[in-house]
Amino acid sequence: QQQVKQSPQSLIVQKGGISIINCAYENTAFDYFPWYQQFPGKGPALLIAIRPDVSEKKEGRFTISFNKSAKQFSLHIMDSQPGDSATYFCALRNAGGTSYGKLTFGQGTILTVHP
């Protein structure tokens, strides 16, 4: 079953603009919500992560906003740069049960930042 829905599939932003990617999930058995950035031919690299007891986390130009009641979280990239052009994945970590520690990924968003 699909536990996480990521949108949009692709996003085009001008240099200096704000990029926003959203994820929604279907149950509450998750304890950690990371975002990964992946460049072509490379493995995913951890960008920023949040735990459910926090509503927002900011690291440099990257911010995660988390809405526990709505089961949604989003990634905001401020002052987007051409070097940010990559595929972004949200992920959820299972908090317990038989899938303890497993990461479930969204479908990915291809971000293109035009100079």
Next chain:
Amino acid sequence: DAGVTQSPTHLIKTRGQQVTLRCSPKSGHDTVSWYQQALGQGPQFIFQYYEEEERQRGNFPDRFSGHQFPNYSSELNVNALLLGDSALYLCASSPAILETQYFGPGTRLLVL
């Protein structure tokens, strides 16, 4: 400090063959997870190893098996390869089961 390393980088096999992929975790990491990433998709969890035992398993058939060695390195074995097994296979390591996972560059497998 080397990150997660994987070998080989690319591999071409034919249907029905068997393949072994290898992963060395980051220094200090004892937990290794394997993921399959089909083209244009997010990674899908295959299984996780800790203390040389398979701890968690995703929705993959028994053709997919693994092993973890005393030095924490790991292997992923796939038997009776199918065309649909063509994908990027990613290894991720973490210092414990519930700590952040760091990914290697992956092994690109093509099954003809």
